[in-house]
Amino acid sequence: MPLRLKKIWLSLGWLLILAIIILSLIPPPGHLPSYPHLDKLYHFIAYFSLMLWFAQIDHTPSIRLKYMTAFILLGIGLEILQGLSPLRNTDGLDALVNILAVLSAWRLTQHRFSHGLTQLERLFFISR
Numbered sequence: 627m628p629l630r631l632k633k634i635w636l637s638l639g640w641l642l643i644l645a646i647i648i649l650s651l652i653p654p655p656g657h658l659p660s661y662p663h664l665d666k667l668y669h670f671i672a673y674f675s676l677m678l679w680f681a682q683i684d685h686t687p688s689i690r691l692k693y694m695t696a697f698i699l700l701g702i703g704l705e706i707l708q709g710l711s712p713l714r715n716t717d718g719l720d721a722l723v724n725i726l727a728v729l730s731a732w733r734l735t736q737h738r739f740s741h742g743l744t745q746l747e748r749l750f751f752i753s754r
Contacts, residue, residue, distance in 0.1 A: 630747050632683060639679050643700070646672050650704040653713040669720050670727040673701055677731035682743045694732045698725050
């Protein structure tokens, strides 16, 4: 069943992309807890959520593969851009975590958890 609110879901996904780009390029906040490698958790959550979100919008394998590739390139590209900024640093481990998060969500949504938005629409829009 096609999504009735696909444009809204895509718009929210693009806002997520924009948020990731902005948060990756602005100076890091100084008030975050300083646990070792806590930022890796943030990276994983961001890129996992991104792939999970878009994988629910389009179920075509070739489109999902394009999303996966784009999000991996986004994560690598932003890490490179951070290295060009005097305010941030490039961290290869961050890029690796981004890739693992995208791959994890992509794999998870191949069979499970790929119809969350469809279920949400069914819940709120029972009849057409």
